[in-house]
Amino acid sequence: MLEISDLCVAIGPHRILSVEKFQIDPGQRVGLVGESGSGKTMMATSIAGLLPDEASVQGSIRLDGSELIGRSDRERAKVRGSEIGMIFQDPLKALNPLMRIGRQVAEAVRIRSSLTRREAGRRVLELLEQVQLPEPAQLARRYPHQLSGGQRQRAMIAMAIARNPRLLIADEPTTALDVTVQQGILELLLDLSRQHGMALLFITHDLGVVRAVSDRIAVMYGGRLVESGPVREVIHHPRHRYTEALIAASPASTRLTEASALLGVPFQTIAGTVPAAGEFPSGCRFRNRCTHAVEACAVEPAATEAGDDHLYRCWNPAIRTGAEAHELHR
């Protein structure tokens, strides 16, 4: 669906992005990772046609075979509304603080559409419901500052999917949110992608997030796309030293996500009293599947004290990779 070849973006004399080959198939979810300044946002804005005016671009970005490079701003905006949606890290910056949420979503709905005001109003409520915002009719009348961070991001997602794009680019959409809210947004994006066959380009620093939402990983380093491939393949056989370092540095929660993907069971978040180290938590749904892990059960986050009342996650600290988890559970 999206095919990039020999893309080169420069600002003044500085080449800031160089991508030999990259593609996204219909409905595919790709996680784009890389350290700060590695060019992830430049890659996203190149695809969305939102590069700064001073940028010079060479190469090719094709959407369904049709070339996007060289098209006018107006034509790119058209593609952006209907074929490619985009959400950003900070929804407060992207939303108009003086306009009610419903009106902002309605604007996204009505761009180049023949819907009447009433039809657009119905579609707004439908979208707010689709992104699982509570009491859509009331929420539509609120201003952005009257919503929580997670609700604002959901409103942004509603705007981005208003015209059923085939590709949604999410540039660190959960970085500014706390962990429990992050989880909800990730689940929503996954659901929307699955339900509508919408491809997802998900930009993040967090390998755990990539593993949770993506089929493929693409790794950026120093403005270059250094490797890409199916999640498992890249994690188990990284070819670039930066990818290796990224995997080694990923926290236990990331390994947990990988292990659960391999085992075909989600890691479990349990509400209750955190057990002492070595104790198997009561109420674990996977108890019978984790006999080997019982001895070494630990909890996350590590800061949580045994005996505390918390949300916690089970994990065996002896397991360092998904392959080890698989071996242990066989």
Ligand SMILES: Nc1ncnc2c1ncn2[C@@H]1O[C@H](COP(=O)(O)OP(=O)(O)OP(=O)(O)O)[C@@H](O)[C@H]1O
């Ligand atoms: N408008 C601009 N003018 C000049 N250079 C820019 C501009 N925007 C970005 N850059 C440079 O391009 C490079 C890539 O930036 P980019 O924002 O794509 O990185 P990133 O991987 O998204 O980083 P982060 O994770 O911190 O958001 C950086 O070296 C940055 O300084």
